[in-house]
Amino acid sequence: MAADPYAWIEQSLATIEACNWYRSVQTINGHPGPTVLLEGQEVINFASNDYLGLAGDERLIAAATTAIQEFGTGSTGSRLLSGHRELHRQLELAIASFKQTEDALVFSSGYLANLGTITALAGKRDLILADRYNHSSLKNGAILSGATIIEYPHCHLPTLKNELQRQRHNYRRCLIITDSVFSMDGDLCPLPALLDLAEAFSCMLLVDEAHATGVLGQTGAGCVEHFGCTGRRLIQIGTLSKALGSLGGYVAGSTALIDFLRNRAPTWIYTTALSPADTAAALAAINIVRKEPHRRQQLWENVNYLKKSIQQYCPELKLLPSESPILCLQFADAKEVLNVGQKLKSAGIFAPAIRPPTVPTSRIRLSVMATHQKVHLEKLIQSLHGIKDNFSFQANKKTTPHHGEV
Numbered sequence: 001m002a003a004d005p006y007a008w009i010e011q012s013l014a015t016i017e018a019c020n021w022y023r024s025v026q027t028i029n030g031h032p033g034p035t036v037l038l039e040g041q042e043v044i045n046f047a048s049n050d051y052l053g054l055a056g057d058e059r060l061i062a063a064a065t066t067a068i069q070e071f072g073t074g075s076t077g078s079r080l081l082s083g084h085r086e087l088h089r090q091l092e093l094a095i096a097s098f099k100q101t102e103d104a105l106v107f108s109s110g111y112l113a114n115l116g117t118i119t120a121l122a123g124k125r126d127l128i129l130a131d132r133y134n135h136s137s138l139k140n141g142a143i144l145s146g147a148t149i150i151e152y153p154h155c156h157l158p159t160l161k162n163e164l165q166r167q168r169h170n171y172r173r174c175l176i177i178t179d180s181v182f183s184m185d186g187d188l189c190p191l192p193a194l195l196d197l198a199e200a201f202s203c204m205l206l207v208d209e210a211h212a213t214g215v216l217g218q219t220g221a222g223c224v225e226h227f228g229c230t231g232r233r234l235i236q237i238g239t240l241s242k243a244l245g246s247l248g249g250y251v252a253g254s255t256a257l258i259d260f261l262r263n264r265a266p267t268w269i270y271t272t273a274l275s276p277a278d279t280a281a282a283l284a285a286i287n288i289v290r291k292e293p294h295r296r297q298q299l300w301e302n303v304n305y306l307k308k309s310i311q312q313y314c315p316e317l318k319l320l321p322s323e324s325p326i327l328c329l330q331f332a333d334a335k336e337v338l339n340v341g342q343k344l345k346s347a348g349i350f351a352p353a354i355r356p357p358t359v360p361t362s363r364i365r366l367s368v369m370a371t372h373q374k375v376h377l378e379k380l381i382q383s384l385h386g387i388k389d390n391f392s393f394q395a396n397k398k399t400t401p402h403h404g405e406v
């Protein structure tokens with residue numbers, strides 16, 4: 001009999017398990033928030049991207065419910081065929097106004113926004129320069145485009161400049177792609193310097209604002225605003241699923257760029273339009289983010305309090321450099337970090353262990369929310385303090401390059 005062509009799948013799973021890289025889902029019940037029911041146990045939630053606590057906000061729920069009543073549950077087709085609703089355009093105009101760009105386009109997810117935009121902008125004759133720590137959607141968008149890809153070491157501008165000097169002239173177009181807030185590290189890309197290099201070498205620059213929108217900048221418009229780069233020529237991608245508490249993705253930029261993507265981005269053209277409920281919830285969220293800056297202020301108070309407390313009470317812990325609500329504690333290896341995650345869970349703290357191949361070194365990833373109360377943060381510190389003596393915290397066994405969020 002011929003060999004089983006599917007047998008390799010089980011063998012591969014066994015290898016994944018043996019490396020402690022095996023992943024599975026955990027069920028959460030009830031509303032999203034700073035505490036959640038995780039498989040029946042009430043835990044303090046440090047695993048959510050709902051930075052401003054909007055995913056369970058009554059106003060988003062009301063907007064989504066009204067949209068379902070008015071338009072039904074599904075968009076029934078792609079935007080260019082039967083899927084387009086006025087609501088989509090309202091959301092796009094709201095994003096463009098928030099980001100101070102000429103226009104915007106919404107996709108069904110941030111992942112699809114990256115795949116569609118990168119494949120539309122670059123092809124076989126082009127060069128993509130990419131930060132090594134970029135999110136999986138940027139990495140896969142680059143691969144799918146067929147362009148030549150050069151990864152530069154994380155945020156390392158001298159290497160980027162060197163590659164531009166050596167390679168730029170060999171290619172028709174060049175696209176630099178980077179996360180603005182690195183999703184598994186929490187640090188920021190050096191945006192002003194990247195923009196200067198892009199301008200000097202006639203490159204397009206695409207930044208993924210997934211973890212920055214609603215969080216960074218005076219009005220919450222993101223890292224571009226944070227660095228005072230509003231109005232400079234670049235392509236901004238983002239998601240509606242993190243601080244904006246809904247689902248979907250977007251691209252913001254010039255009128256010509258958006259018009260071009262409507263004609264050339266396959267993950268926008270050949271997929272069903274964002275559902276009315278998600279669209280309405282995201283629109284409500286943008287209005288709230290703009291009107292309620294105190295949410296962002298509270299978020300940053302929480303971030304600063306937690307950082308200070310970790311440094312003060314758990315100085316042995318290795319906190320990776322961060323300028324965002326994503327705080328990562330590095331551990332020796334996958335086995336150890338899984339053990340820490342389990343211990344934290346037993347103490348009532350939900351903080352995911354992130355392991356290779358998602359990241360090069362194993363870490364506990366804490367994401368802070370505006371709706372965390374001081375008691376939640378104190379409980380986390382106590383729990384970390386309680387377990388810290390059992391672990392080495394000495395990390396740095398490099399494995400594979402990381403692919404962004406799990």
Ligand SMILES: Cc1ncc(COP(=O)(O)O)c(C=O)c1O
Nearest residue numbers: 109110111135183210239241405
């Ligand atoms: C940096 C980054 N880009 C893109 C995405 C994808 O966004 P979405 O969840 O909307 O697909 C994520 C996370 O999911 C992310 O962390």
